[in-house]
Amino acid sequence: MKLQCVDCHKEYAMEQFQYQCECGGLFDIVHNFKQVDTEQLKQTFNERLSERMTPYASGVWRYKELIFPELAEEHMVTKYEGNTGLYNVQSVKDYVGLNQPVYLKAQSENPSGSFKDNGMAVAVSHGKSLGYDKFTCTSTGNTSSSLAMYSSMAGSKSFVFVPNKNISMNKVMQTLAYGAKVFSTEGKYDEGINFLQAHSEELGLYVCNSINPFRIEGQKSIIFEIAQYLNWQLPDWIVVPGGALSNSTALGKGLKDLYDLGFIDRLPRVAIVQAEGASPFHKMMDQKAEQFVPEIDPNTVASALNIGNPPSWKKAKNVLHATDGVTVAVTDEEILDAKAVIDQSGVGCEPASAATVAGLKQLVDRQIVDRDETALCVLTGNILKDTSALQQYHTGDYQFSNQIINTELTYKNIQKQL
Numbered sequence: 001m002k003l004q005c006v007d008c009h010k011e012y013a014m015e016q017f018q019y020q021c022e023c024g025g026l027f028d029i030v031h032n033f034k035q036v037d038t039e040q041l042k043q044t045f046n047e048r049l050s051e052r053m054t055p056y057a058s059g060v061w062r063y064k065e066l067i068f069p070e071l072a073e074e075h076m077v078t079k080y081e082g083n084t085g086l087y088n089v090q091s092v093k094d095y096v097g098l099n100q101p102v103y104l105k106a107q108s109e110n111p112s113g114s115f116k117d118n119g120m121a122v123a124v125s126h127g128k129s130l131g132y133d134k135f136t137c138t139s140t141g142n143t144s145s146s147l148a149m150y151s152s153m154a155g156s157k158s159f160v161f162v163p164n165k166n167i168s169m170n171k172v173m174q175t176l177a178y179g180a181k182v183f184s185t186e187g188k189y190d191e192g193i194n195f196l197q198a199h200s201e202e203l204g205l206y207v208c209n210s211i212n213p214f215r216i217e218g219q220k221s222i223i224f225e226i227a228q229y230l231n232w233q234l235p236d237w238i239v240v241p242g243g244a245l246s247n248s249t250a251l252g253k254g255l256k257d258l259y260d261l262g263f264i265d266r267l268p269r270v271a272i273v274q275a276e277g278a279s280p281f282h283k284m285m286d287q288k289a290e291q292f293v294p295e296i297d298p299n300t301v302a303s304a305l306n307i308g309n310p311p312s313w314k315k316a317k318n319v320l321h322a323t324d325g326v327t328v329a330v331t332d333e334e335i336l337d338a339k340a341v342i343d344q345s346g347v348g349c350e351p352a353s354a355a356t357v358a359g360l361k362q363l364v365d366r367q368i369v370d371r372d373e374t375a376l377c378v379l380t381g382n383i384l385k386d387t388s389a390l391q392q393y394h395t396g397d398y399q400f401s402n403q404i405i406n407t408e409l410t411y412k413n414i415q416k417q418l
């Protein structure tokens with residue numbers, strides 16, 4: 001394993017671990033997979049499905065050989081993350097207008113309620129292996145909830161920076177409850193990142209933001225698990241929401257691993273969906289612009305997507321290039337309506353996740369996705385992660401609002417409602 005800069009391609013040994021290259025570029029982790037026996041590994045991954053109470057019962061560490069083979073077992077932190085449901089949902093298929101199955105991968109079922117757990121289990125384990133006991137991140141909420149949970153599981157402390165507006169209180173409360181110190185700061189997510197880049201080393205803090213390449217390694221397990229559950233036959237399209245673009249990056253990296261090693265023989269196309277009010281990456285791709293222009297004042301109901309300056313945009317661009325992928329932007333209203341359909345199917349998710357189904361619907365309407373193709377949407381966060389968005393929708397006048405019925409308790413009143 002070594003680190004390689006995405007920009008200047010300079011390589012660094014693992015012992016020289018840093019978050020960024022001297023040129024300012026982000027790092028990719030480069031594995032040496034020469035020894036990998038694909039058929040043998042498939043068998044190992046299948047056998048581990050029956051593990052209980054060992055780190056390999058985790059839906060992340062099940063794939064340790066493809067994620068962090070060198071890590072000593074004593075440093076593996078886990079809360080049995082991953083192992084999330086994969087659903088074939090008729091109502092979502094009808095809503096987006098496809099003739100073929102639409103799968104939902106419910107990363108919302110992770111222990112802290114979002115896909116951030118897949119990456120965080122690995123980042124905190126790496127930090128532990130380096131001897132850190134103080135972890136930090138800046139976050140719109142789910143990263144901090146996840147970090148706080150794993151830090152406590154590892155017997156360590158966490159310190160998180162959250163912006164003081166446009167965040168979900170559920171996530172902040174969850175972070176506090178797990179025992180993190182939470183600093184609410186003026187300014188945006190992006191400014192928090194800059195602060196940590198400047199000061200974390202001096203402060204003795206291990207940084208768990210998406211710039212940490214170990215988070216990307218852990219998040220690769222999402223596509224590994226999807227592929228394993230579908231017997232190594234992936235759908236035509238994989239749809240993910242794009243905020244900081246770490247999920248998109250990890251998806252692409254995981255797909256490349258699977259393809260290069262012969263686990264799969266065909267790459268699906270990747271669609272990255274952004275919220276219109278926070279869609280600088282989509283704008284760049286849509287206008288075929290060379291320059292990336294950050295969004296100064298991002299604004300969307302999908303708080304996890306409310307990011308104006310995603311650090312991983314270059315990696316995400318490479319993913320689109322490698323998979324013949326597309327980007328799409330959806331309105332808050334499209335997001336909330338799609339969310340209501342997902343919620344009412346019984347699967348449920350938070351607003352940012354529903355951007356995937358909204359985006360898929362738009363891609364079908366615009367005939368970019370053919371009605372006879374198959375698709376999978378990654379649902380990133382839990383239905384209870386943003387209860388104020390739920391309340392606003394169901395007390396408001398929206399397409400699928402499900403209002404509380406105030407009634408006198410008589411047989412007749414109830415019977416006519418059934």
Ligand SMILES: *Cc1c(COP(=O)(O)O)cnc(C)c1O
Pocket residue numbers: 114115116142143210241242243244245246247248304305350352353380381382
């Ligand atoms: C973090 C997050 C996203 C965005 O993922 P990125 O890797 O930042 O693009 C989407 N949905 C939820 C629920 C999240 O927590």
Ligand SMILES: [Zn+2]
Pocket residue numbers: 005006007008009010021022023024025
């Ligand atoms: Zn560099």
